[in-house]
Amino acid sequence: MYTFSSKLKAFSLALMVIGIIGIGIGFMTVPNKEKVEEMLKHGDGHHGSEKAHDAHGSHDVHTEQAVSHDSHKSEDTHASKQHEEHVEHVLHQQQNKPWSAFYVACIFFMLLSVGVLAFYAIQQAAQAGWSPILFRVMEGITGYLLPGSIIFFLFLVVTGFHIFEGNHIFQWMNHDLIDPKSEHFDQLIFNKKGWLSVGRFLITAIIILAGWNIYRFVSRKNSIAQDNATDNTFYKKNFKWAAGFLVFFIVSESIMSWDWIMSVDPHWYSTLFGWYVFASFFVSGITAIALITLYLKSKGYLPDVNTSHIHDLAKFMFGISIFWTYLWFSQFMLIWYSDIPEEVTYFITRIENYNLPFFGMLVMNFIFPLLILINTDFKRLSWIIIMAGIVILFGHYIDFYNMIMPATVGDQWYIGYAELGSIAFFLGLFIFVVFTTLTKAPLEAKGNPLMGESKHFHY
Numbered sequence: 001m002y003t004f005s006s007k008l009k010a011f012s013l014a015l016m017v018i019g020i021i022g023i024g025i026g027f028m029t030v031p032n033k034e035k036v037e038e039m040l041k042h043g044d045g046h047h048g049s050e051k052a053h054d055a056h057g058s059h060d061v062h063t064e065q066a067v068s069h070d071s072h073k074s075e076d077t078h079a080s081k082q083h084e085e086h087v088e089h090v091l092h093q094q095q096n097k098p099w100s101a102f103y104v105a106c107i108f109f110m111l112l113s114v115g116v117l118a119f120y121a122i123q124q125a126a127q128a129g130w131s132p133i134l135f136r137v138m139e140g141i142t143g144y145l146l147p148g149s150i151i152f153f154l155f156l157v158v159t160g161f162h163i164f165e166g167n168h169i170f171q172w173m174n175h176d177l178i179d180p181k182s183e184h185f186d187q188l189i190f191n192k193k194g195w196l197s198v199g200r201f202l203i204t205a206i207i208i209l210a211g212w213n214i215y216r217f218v219s220r221k222n223s224i225a226q227d228n229a230t231d232n233t234f235y236k237k238n239f240k241w242a243a244g245f246l247v248f249f250i251v252s253e254s255i256m257s258w259d260w261i262m263s264v265d266p267h268w269y270s271t272l273f274g275w276y277v278f279a280s281f282f283v284s285g286i287t288a289i290a291l292i293t294l295y296l297k298s299k300g301y302l303p304d305v306n307t308s309h310i311h312d313l314a315k316f317m318f319g320i321s322i323f324w325t326y327l328w329f330s331q332f333m334l335i336w337y338s339d340i341p342e343e344v345t346y347f348i349t350r351i352e353n354y355n356l357p358f359f360g361m362l363v364m365n366f367i368f369p370l371l372i373l374i375n376t377d378f379k380r381l382s383w384i385i386i387m388a389g390i391v392i393l394f395g396h397y398i399d400f401y402n403m404i405m406p407a408t409v410g411d412q413w414y415i416g417y418a419e420l421g422s423i424a425f426f427l428g429l430f431i432f433v434v435f436t437t438l439t440k441a442p443l444e445a446k447g448n449p450l451m452g453e454s455k456h457f458h459y
Contacts (some may be wrong), residue, residue, distance in 0.1 A: 001438050001439065001443070002301055002443050004435045004436060007260060008431065009432065009435075009455045011063065011430070011431070012428045012431040012432040012435075013428065014428070015429035015431070016432070018066060018422035018424045019421045019422065019425025019426070019427075020425055022417045023101075023102060023417075023418060023425060025417040025427060026097070026101060026274070026417040026419075026422075027098045027419025027420070029416075029417065030094055030098060031090075031094050034094070034285065036090050036094060037085055040090065043173075043291055044159075046435040054096070056416075061153075076325060081110070088412075089412040090412065093408070095167070096167070096169055096409050097412065097418060098415075099408075101406040101419040104400050104401050104422065105397075105426040106148070106152050106155060106426060107152060107404075108281070108397050108400045108426075109143070109429075109430050110148035110152050110386065111284075111383070112284045112285050112430075113142050113144040113145040113148060113430075114145065114281060115281040115283070115285025116141040117138075117212065118249055118282060118285070119286055119316075120193045120219070120242075121137070121245050121249070122246065124219070124239055124241075125239065127239065127450065127454075128450075129450045129453035129454060130308070130312055130454055131305055132310065132450050132453075132454040133455060133457075134225060134293060134305070134309065134313075134449050134454075135311060136442070136443045137289055137292055137293050137443070137453050138289060138438070139441070140292070140435070140438040141285070141289065142220070143433055143436070144434055144437075147429065148221075148429075148430075149209045152209070153209055156260075156418065160173060160198040160201060161198075168408070169404075170264060171266060172192070172263060173198055173266075174195040177189045177190070178190045178193045186320070188342070189267070192266065196263060199421070204255060207252075208256055212252070215241060215248075218241055219238050219241055219242065222238045222317070223448075224236040224441050225443070226238075226447035227441075227445065227448065234282075235447070235448060244300055251368050252351065253277070253278050254274035256277075257274040257276075257277040257278070261273075261277060261400075261403050264403075265346065265407035268342060268345065268346045273331070276324070276327045276328065277403075278295060279320060279324035280365075281338050282320055283316075283323075284392070284393055285313075286313060287391075287392045287422075288393070289313060290313040291386060291389045291390075291393075292381050292390055293305060293310070294310070296443065302443055304444070304454075304455045307455070308459055309384070309386060310379070310432050311380050311455060314373055314380075317385075317389070317392060318369055318373035321365060322369075322370070324365060328362070332347060335347060349410075353410065354406055356406070357398050357401060361396075361402055363395075363396040363397040364391050364395025364398065365396060368391050368395070369392060
C-alpha cells in the first residue's frame with residue numbers, strides 16, 4: 001500500500017493556502033471605474049488598451065482622439081458616449097481577469113483527470129496487455145474528477161445566475177444581447193439563443209459531469225472488487241462499462257468543448273474544436289500518468305514497472321503531441337486562408353495581443369516534444385520524460401489560457417496574483433486528492449487477468 005508522505009502532503013496544503021491568498025488578492029485588486037479612467041488617460045492599459053478587441057472577439061472599440069472645435073454638439077455627444085462605452089468595456093475586462101484566471105486553472109485540472117479517465121477506458125475496452133500495471137495510478141489521478149467537477153459546476157452556477165457582480169465571462173448570458181429592443185442587441189447571438197441558454201447550459205453540464213463521475217465510480221469499484229474475486233466477472237463488467245463510456249465520452253466531450261470553452265467567444269466557431277480540445281487535455285492526462293508513475297517508482301513503489309512501460313507512455317506523449325499539432329495547424333490554416341471576418345478575428349486577436357503565449361505554446365507543445373521525444377532511447381530515460389512532461393503540461397495550460405483569456409479579458413492580460421494563485425491552489429488540490437486516493441487501494445491491480453502479461457512486458 002502507498003503511504004502519502006508528510007512532506008508531499010504539507011507541500012500540497014501549502015500550495016492551496018498560497019493559492020487562496022493569491023486568488024483573494026487578485027479579486028481585491030480589481031480596479032474600479034475611476035481607476036480604469038485614470039489608466040486610460042495615462043495610457044497605462046496593458047498591451048495597448050486603445051486597440052482593445054471586444055471581450056468576445058467580435059468588434060473593436062476605439063476612443064475618439066479629439067473632437068475639433070467646430071464639430072457639432074451631436075458629435076460631441078457621440079464621442080462622449082463612445083468613450084464611456086470603452087471605459088465600461090475595459091472595466092469589464094479587468095473584472096473578468098480574476099474570474100477567468102480561476103476558470104482556466106479549474107477547467108484544466110479537471111479535464112486533465114478526464115483525459116486520464118478516457119485513456120483508462122480505452123485500455124479497458126481494448127483489453128490492452130501492457131497497461132494494467134498502471135491502472136491504479138490512472139485510478140488515483142481520476143480521483144480528482146469528483147472534487148474538480150463540484151468546484152467547476154459551482155463556478156458555472158455562480159456565473160449563470162450572476163451571483164457575484166463583475167463576472168462577464170460568458171457574454172451570451174447577458175439578456176440585453178438577445179433583446180431586440182435593447183441598444184446592445186446582437187443578431188448573431190440572438191440566432192444561437194436556442195442553444196445558448198443558461199437552463200440548457202447547466203442541465204447539459206449536470207448530465208456530462210454525472211456521466212463521467214458515474215463511470216469513474218463504477219470502474220474503480222469493479223477494479224478493486226476484482227482483486228479478491230474468484231473469476232473475471234468484474235473485469236468483464238469493466239470491459240462493458242468502458243465500451244459504453246467511450247460512446248458517451250465522444251459525444252459529451254464535443255458538447256463540453258462548445259459550451260465551456262468555445263461559447264466564451266460566441267461569434268466564433270470551429271468544426272474541429274472538440275477534437276482540438278480533446279487532444280490538449282488527453283496528452284496532458286497521459287503526461288500526468290508518466291510523471292506520477294516515475295515519482296512512485298523513485299520512492300520504491302511499482303517495482304514491476306519497467307522502461308518498456310515508460311517508453312510506451314512516452315510514445316503516447318509524442319504521438320498525441322503531433323496529433324494536437326495537426327489539429328492546431330488545420331484549424332489555423334483553414335481559418336486564416338479563408339479570411340472570413342467573424343472567424344479570422346479569433347487568431348488576429350491572439351497574434352496581436354497574445355503573441356508570446358500564442359507562439360510560445362506552439363513551441364512547448366510541438367517543437368519541444370518533437371525534438372526530444374522522437375528519439376527512441378530518450379523515451380526510456382526518466383529525467384528526459386520528466387523534463388518533457390513538465391514542458392508539455394505547462395504548454396497545454398497556456399493552450400487553455402489562450403482559448404479563454406483573449407475572449408474574456410482582451411488585451412488587458414498579464415500574469416498576476418490571480419493567475420499564479422489559481423495555478424497554486426488547483427495544483428495543490430490535485431496533488432492532495434490524487435495521492436490520497438492512491439493510499440486507498442494496493443498500487444497493483446492484482447486481480448486483473450492481464451496483470452501477468454503487463455508485468456512481463458518487454459521489447
